[in-house]
Amino acid sequence: MLKPTTRALLRTASVVLLLSLTGCASNAAPVTACDQLCDQLVDECGYPAFPDRISCLEGCLYNETEGADTDAHLSCVDEASCDTFIIVECENQHGANSND
């Protein structure tokens, strides 16, 4: 039989743990266009240009600060179906240096 103090502590710890889990869940970044773009480029197409997914995400966020239209870029990459020749042109059309 646990002592009342121990039970109280366990209850508090449980609340904290639950709070942590739900807090993380509710505060996790929503799935963004950058997430989806990197899903395609890194996971789906497996391009070695990206050393890891984080590098892709950082590059995508950087492109957004430079004016890239990530939603349009994502749509183009989706349609490219990992055709590298088209993927390159998606960047020209919708990336940081495009006229979009």
Add this chain to the structure above:
Amino acid sequence: MTDHLKLTSSAVLIAGLCLFSLSCDSDYRLTAARPDVDPADVTQCPFIPIEGTRLSQYECNPVFTNTDEGWGGDVGSVGFHVTEVVGHPFYQMWYTSSPGGYGNYGMGYAVSADGTEWETDPTNPQFVSEPGAWDQDSVAGQVVVWDPIESQYVMTYQGFNLGNQQDPADDVWGLGVATSADGRSWEKHQANPVIDFGDYELGDDELFNVMFLGSEPSIKIKPCWPLTMTINERGAFRGYLAASRWTDIIDQSSGLTDTPASCDIYSMAGIDAGTWVIDDEQPLLTGNEIYDAKGVTSAAVVELEGVQYMFYIGFEEWFQSTGTSGLISAQRMTLNLATSEDDGVTWVKDANNPLPVNLTEPGEISNVGAQVIGSRIHLWVGDNYEGTSAIGYFYYEPAIAPHEAAFN
């Protein structure tokens, strides 16, 4: 609840909140950062530093040899470009190939996500020799840039038509321009050749007057071949070509010197892709060293941190071939570097020239391409790999000290 218990519970609560804060931290650690990927992190083989230089070479060179596509043969002239897909380099290469001889060439296109494994376009060749065209016998020295204003690739190249292949008088040589929205479908400029090298010839009467009456030639230079071009973010073109002074050519013709005049580097401004003006007053770079005594055959210019870097193929000697139109060609070729810190007005040759990358002695380096990616300048160098023309992959790091000798 006792005070002690309240205190302990509060401590657990605070510790938990700290844990919560840390556990969620990873969701917010990403920053908008321009990637600067170490090429060795994405390639199968490592890059090996070249002692005494800021260069490193890919251990598994060459990275591109023969197309194996059912057309052409070994890779000929090569033009490179890099498109950074969400900040990560995807490499593009346009290459000529021919079963042999003049004419009958095609232009291939390939892409790579790491610079070493190349995927050739199944629709190759993208364009081929057109009988009767001014460039029917050769397209070479192609350089490709992306024009962000017109949203198209622009390719410049040297083309020629040797006519009857016996008499140089019916030859056509010049600078050609082609554009493409997707790198595949190319449209040649209607004003091609946009620089007709024939416009820089002196007539027989004027030659006589210059040689025997001492008058000044009305045209200062005679183009040898185009070298490279660049474009800035505002869409302004700048080109470079190799050319000889007419006074030097006449000295050689008069027997005052016994070798052809050197092909020095001159700049030219592109009003647009089809309109170029050569600055023929002064060469940007002259062949006053042994390694570039006779001139320059290929060059690539890039800018990084306010400094312009020109990697160029210098050559020591002319080679007179017998046969087709009496063509002469370069030999004893090496890779060299010059830099400019005043926007390309003055250039300083690197003290460590020539850069020790040539595979044969004497050197047979055929062309060089360069692109800035992050803090490095990526280089592709055509050379003789055991009897086959192929492309090696290197990079140059301006910010580091030259590599020291490796200790065993």
